[in-house]
Structure formats: structure tokens, C-alpha cells
Amino acid sequence: MFKKNTLTAVIIALTTGLAALPVAVTADDDDKDKDGFVLTGNCAQLPADRTTEFHGNPATSNLNLAMAGNQWVVFDKFMQAFNELRAEDDDDIDLTAIGNQPRTFAGLQKKGADYFIELIPPGQERNQIKSGCMLLGNEDPRNYLPTSIQVDFDVFTSTNFNLMRDLAANGFVTEAIPYIRNQLTLMTDATNSTGIGDAADPTIDATLDLLDPAIRVSEVDHINEGVHRGINAMYQRMDEYTRLNGTAADIAALDMLLSAVANPQPGSPAATRTGVSTNFSLATNPACNYSGHASIADGTLRMCEFAILNKANTHETRVHHVETPSRILAGESDVGPVWVSELQLAVNNGDAVSGFQPIDAVNRPVVYSVAFLATMQKKHRKLAKKWVDFLRSPEGVQIYVDGGFSALTGSEQGERYSIADDGSLVIVPFTP
16 A cells, blocks of 8 residues: 655755665665655556557566667667676576567567566656556547556666656655766758758857758657757757857848747648647747846747747657658658767668767757666566666666767766655765
8 A cells, every 4th residue: 555645845955965865765675665655647648659669568577667768779789688698697588589570478478578668758657657557549539448557667767867856756766876878969861961050150050050941850749759858958059059159140040030930830830730738939938039148138039949840841750760760861851850879770770861960068968867666576676786787887888889879977976865854855966
């Protein structure tokens, strides 16, 4: 039975240290204490066609992994390598379990296939962990009793600490440790034939290119693809960079281009998408205009994701890592934001694509972190610890690096969490 959550507030207090911390939920704990959390909220939801991102069977698994979805580009190789590691101590590991192949019932029961893995946006996984359930296909009116997945996850990985903090405030996480980095890039065709970012100042040129009515952008789904937040932040910083470093002509061109997409153009994704309450007006959406900036006037329009979605020739994806490279290869789009790891996968597969990499000042690297969950089953703990150790090992990191991710620099910090007497969340940074 779950204890009623007594948190009355979530006030994040950043501190440099505490004399004592509660015992963390780790893979070495002898007991599983579920009293620290309570399942709340509606089930997470995804369209039924996202079932390709669900792997294995939670009813027979020995390890349940909730993985931030863009790791899919390396995950088959990573899990194969992990099985090889397991096989060093266990002759019963099936080293053929990973991969697309005919299956039998008996084969699905073998060690090496004994995982349940989700590779979906981490915000959705956070919602699933908090509610205890995921619905598939609930948007279809025929689906009167939608498929539901109810699983106690052992491990969660996230592309930002905010999700970890939310889970910690609700009793699910006590520690988050960084393990890899990733970064956004702008995918183009192999020769960058439209010249994205090829002028004297590449960042200013790329900013103007994305707004150019002649450039066709493949832009991510701003509702269902969590990466849109990072892309939006990159666009905002690109605008600011242009205004602070560009010539008067550059700034005038930027203002003119933004004025043209200040509201949805006919035929644009913003004009044609139904069932959303998004404010696509740049003048009234706070993400798309300046307020309180030291040197840029209040009300000045700012490039944001909605400026791109307001363009008539923009395509809004539903699964960007599939649609963007396909559209660029087909000549239907000129450029689109993707993760560097997704660009590397396309290149490794022999696709005729390339990319323009915005500078770190506007395109900040993202640090991924991993945490054990309070929902971890006791019988899974040994394997979960072995898996996390491999994730952070030189061998595990190299698999990610080969797939386009970046190794940690050594300066990244983890976070430990506890709940203060007043119910606030205490965050203690630490160096792993």
C-alpha cells in the first residue's frame, strides 16, 4: 500500500552540502521502501504507432529501463555489448537475443532477452513513472479500452535535471549522476546545397536562413517531441546573438523576416494543425519577443520555434529522426534540427546528409543523467547496478561516442535529493 504523499510544497533549495542525507535508493539496498512516493495523475499517453519504441516484456523482464528516447541510435549496440558482459559470468546469456529476427515463445524467455526498455521522450516517461501507467492509442475514438503498460521501472535516464528533480520531489529519486552529453545540429543534404551557415558569420547566416521563405525547414512536433524545448532555446539564443553581434543590415533583415511570420501564414503547420491551444502569435507569445533585456527593446520579435512553424513551407514532423532525414534525402526539405547522434546514425548508414553545427554559445551541450528509482524491484537490483556501472564505464561511453554523443568533460556534477522538514526539495550538487 502506498502512503499518502505529505509534500505540501516543492521549493528547490540549492545548497553546497548537508551534514547527513537519507540513505539513497541504490541497487545495493537490502529492502525496497515504497513509502516515499505515491502514484498520482493521469496515465502518460502516446499514439499507438509509437509501439516501436517499446522493447521486451515487463512481465518476464529482469531489468526495466526508462530511457530518454534519442538514445535509440546506439541502444541495440549498447545492449548487445551488455549481454556480452553478462555472458562473461553466465553461460546462459543468449547472445543472439538482440536484433530483428523470427522469435519463439521459448526464445523470448531466455536471459539476454529479459529486459523491458522504453525509448521515448523522457517527459512522457516521467509522467508514466509518477502515474504508474502508459496508454497507447487513446487518441483513437475506436480504442474504448486502450492498451496500457503498467511497469515498475528500475532505472530512469533524462536529458535534463528538471525531470529528475520533479521525480525526487515526489519520492521516486534520491540521486542523479551524469554519464554522457549530446548536442543539437542542423541536418542538411550532403553538400549543404542551400548554404546554411556559410557566410562570414555562420551563426548569423544560419539564423537568417531558417527564416528565409525559400528555405524549407523540417521542424519537430512542438507538442509530442520533447526536444522542441531545446530547439526553441537554441533559436532564441541565435536571435540574441544576431542582434548583439550583427550589422545594422543583419538586424534589419532579421526584423523583416520575423515580421513576415509574426502570425501563421496560410498553409503553414501553425495554420493547419488542429486540436492544439498553442499561441502562434510572436507578438503575444512570451517565448517569441523580448522583455527586460539589457540592450534589446521590449516587444522586439524574437526567433523561436513558432516563427518557423508559421512559415508556409515548413513541415512539422511527428517522428523527427525518421522524417527529417527522409525529407532531406527526397529533396522535400532543406534543413532540420536533429541531435548530433541522429545525424551520425544517418551518416553511418550511408545517407547523403551533412549538418551545420551552431556554436556552443547558442547551442549548449545537453548532459544526460541516470538514476535508480524507488519503484525498483528487489530481484532486479543486482542487474540494475551492473547495467548502470557499464553505462558509465569507458567501454559503455565509447559506444555512445561512436554513435555521435560526446564524453563528459569531467566538470559535470550530479545531484543528490532529500526532503526538508517543511516539505521542500533540497538539492546537493556533487562531483561523481
